[in-house]
Amino acid sequence: AAAAANLEAAAAASLAAAAAANLAMHPVTGAFADSSHESAFAAQFFRRAFSGHVLLMALAHTIMIGMAIIAEGILRPVWIMITLFMTLGLVGRVLIHRKQGSETRGQRMGARAWMALLGMVGALSFIGFVATPAFACASGHNSPPSFLFALADLAAVLLNGSHGMGFVRKGALVGLMLAARFSMHVICNHYPSxxxxxxxxxxxxxxxGFFVTHIAELRLRHSYAEKVREKQTAAGQIRQLEEEKRHMKEKEKFAEEDRRKLEERNEQLKAEKERLLYDVQRRGRPLDE
Structure with a gap:
C-alpha cells in the first residue's frame, strides 16, 4: 500500500511538472510553450476583443469617410476605396463573431482577414500619397487635421494587437506601418507640409500603442495561465478524491471478502462440531462424560 501511494504521489508530481512546463511563457513575447494553450488563448483573446474591435473599426471607418469627403483629385477615389474596404472589414468581423463553430478557426480567419485588410488599406493610402505628394502633404483649409491620422494609426495598432496574433507577426505589421509613415515623412520634407x-x-x-497593447496582452496571458493552473489543481484534487474513494471501495471489498470467508469458516467449524457431537452420541458415549 505504501509503495502504491508513493507511485501515485510520484505520478501526480510528474503530471504537475508537465502541466507547469506546458504553461511556461516566453518572458518577452509571452508565447506559451504548449501550442494548444497558445491557440486557446488567442481564440479567447480574439473573441473577448469583439466589442473593442467594432468600436475601433467604426472609429476608423468614420475617419475614412471624412477623408473621402475632404480629399480632392485622385485621392478621393482612393479614400472611397479605403472606406469600402473598411466597411467590408467591419462586416466581416461581425460575421466571424456570430459564426458558430471552432473559436480557434474563427480567430485564424479573423487574423488573416485583418492582415489582408491592413495590407490593402496601407497599399492604397501609400499609392495615393506617392501619386499626389504635393496635395497629400499640403496644408490648407481642405487638408485633413493631422490628429485624424494619429487616431486612425492608433486604432490600427490597437486592432493589430488584439487579434491574437503572435509577437513576431503583429510586430512585423506595425513595422510595415512605421516604414510607410517614415516614407511619407521623407516625401513630405520636399513639399510645404x-x-x-x-x-x-x-x-x-x-x-x-504597440508596446501598451503587448503589455496588456502579457497581463492577460498571465491571468489565463493562472486560471488554467487553478482548473488543473481542482481537477487533480477531484482525481485524488476519486482515487481515494476507489481505494476505500477496494478495502471495503477485501474486508467484505474476509468477513465472508470467516463466516464460511465458522459455519464449517460449527458443522464439524455438530457432526462430531452426533457421532459421539450414536456410540453411547455422551460428550459430558
Whole structure:
C-alpha cells in the first residue's frame, strides 16, 4: 500500500511538472510553450476583443469617410476605396463573431482577414500619397487635421494587437506601418507640409500603442495561465478524491471478502462440531462424560 501511494504521489508530481512546463511563457513575447494553450488563448483573446474591435473599426471607418469627403483629385477615389474596404472589414468581423463553430478557426480567419485588410488599406493610402505628394502633404483649409491620422494609426495598432496574433507577426505589421509613415515623412520634407512634425508624433503614437497593447496582452496571458493552473489543481484534487474513494471501495471489498470467508469458516467449524457431537452420541458415549 505504501509503495502504491508513493507511485501515485510520484505520478501526480510528474503530471504537475508537465502541466507547469506546458504553461511556461516566453518572458518577452509571452508565447506559451504548449501550442494548444497558445491557440486557446488567442481564440479567447480574439473573441473577448469583439466589442473593442467594432468600436475601433467604426472609429476608423468614420475617419475614412471624412477623408473621402475632404480629399480632392485622385485621392478621393482612393479614400472611397479605403472606406469600402473598411466597411467590408467591419462586416466581416461581425460575421466571424456570430459564426458558430471552432473559436480557434474563427480567430485564424479573423487574423488573416485583418492582415489582408491592413495590407490593402496601407497599399492604397501609400499609392495615393506617392501619386499626389504635393496635395497629400499640403496644408490648407481642405487638408485633413493631422490628429485624424494619429487616431486612425492608433486604432490600427490597437486592432493589430488584439487579434491574437503572435509577437513576431503583429510586430512585423506595425513595422510595415512605421516604414510607410517614415516614407511619407521623407516625401513630405520636399513639399510645404503640415505633417513634418505630426508625422513623427504619429510614429511615436504607433510605437507606444504597440508596446501598451503587448503589455496588456502579457497581463492577460498571465491571468489565463493562472486560471488554467487553478482548473488543473481542482481537477487533480477531484482525481485524488476519486482515487481515494476507489481505494476505500477496494478495502471495503477485501474486508467484505474476509468477513465472508470467516463466516464460511465458522459455519464449517460449527458443522464439524455438530457432526462430531452426533457421532459421539450414536456410540453411547455422551460428550459430558
Amino acid at each position: 503640415a505633417f513634418e512634425g505630426p508625422m513623427i508624433s504619429m510614429m511615436l503614437v504607433m510605437t507606444a
